[in-house]
Amino acid sequence: AQSVAQPEDQVNVAEGNPLTVKCTYSVSGNPYLFWYVQYPNRGLQFLLKYITGDNLVKGSYGFEAEFNKSQTSFHLKKPSALVSDSALYFCAVRDRGGSGGYNKLIFGAGTRLAVHP
Amino acid sequence: EAQVTQNPRYLITVTGKKLTVTCSQNMNHEYMSWYRQDPGLGLRQIYYSMNVEVTDKGDVPEGYKVSRKEKRNFPLILESPSPNQTSLYFCASADRARDSETQYFGPGTRLLVL
Numbered sequence: 001a002q003s004v005a006q007p008e009d010q011v012n013v014a015e016g017n018p019l020t021v022k023c024t025y026s027v028s029g030n031p032y033l034f035w036y037v038q039y040p041n042r043g044l045q046f047l048l049k050y051i052t053g054d055n056l057v058k059g060s061y062g063f064e065a066e067f068n069k070s071q072t073s074f075h076l077k078k079p080s081a082l083v084s085d086s087a088l089y090f091c092a093v094r095d096r097g098g099s100g101g102y103n104k105l106i107f108g109a110g111t112r113l114a115v116h117p
Numbered sequence: 118e119a120q121v122t123q124n125p126r127y128l129i130t131v132t133g134k135k136l137t138v139t140c141s142q143n144m145n146h147e148y149m150s151w152y153r154q155d156p157g158l159g160l161r162q163i164y165y166s167m168n169v170e171v172t173d174k175g176d177v178p179e180g181y182k183v184s185r186k187e188k189r190n191f192p193l194i195l196e197s198p199s200p201n202q203t204s205l206y207f208c209a210s211a212d213r214a215r216d217s218e219t220q221y222f223g224p225g226t227r228l229l230v231l
Contacts, residue, residue: 043224105209107160
C-alpha cells in the first residue's frame, strides 16, 4: 500500500534560520510528490511538486524540496524562515495504483511549523 | 480568477438533519473530488468524479453521497449526519480525469455535527 509519513508533529524554528520539514514515502513505481500548506482559517495551497527531472524542486514563497530516491524522502526546505511561514504543511503522493481515478492524493498527517521571532 | 469555491464555509448542525455542501470550479476541469481532514490523519478521499455522471467511492465514503450533473459542480450530501462526520472538508479539482499533475483545493468547509 502506498503511504506518506511526516515524522514530526511540530517543527520549531527561529526566524532567519533554515527550516526542514521531513517527509518519507512508500510507493510502487516512480512517485509523484507534492507539498501543500494550510494557513490558519485558509484552504490548502499548492507549494511545489516533483514529477520527474531535477531532484531539487523550487516552489512558491522561497520553499524548495529535495527528492531522494534511495532514502525515499522528499523533505521541504527553506534557507531563511519567516514568522509568516508558520502554518500546517502536508506532504502528499499521488496514488498511481488506479484508485481514486488515478488522481487521488495520499496525504501525510501534517507537520505544524512554528517560526518564532 | 481560476478557483474552487465551497459553500458554506462553516456549518453547525444536529444529528440526522440532511445537509449539502456545494463545490464549484471555473476551470473546466474533468476531475473533482472530496476529502476530509482530521487531526493526525491528514486528508482522506471521500468520493471522486472523473466526469459528468461518473462518480466513485474513495477511501472513506460511508455516510456520504455525491452527484455530478454538471461539469463545474460536485456537491457533497450528508443524508443523516452523525457526530463522527464533524470534520474539515475540502473539494478539489484537476484538469484531466487521469494523471493530472496538480490538484486545486477549495477553501474548506468546517462542519460540526451535534
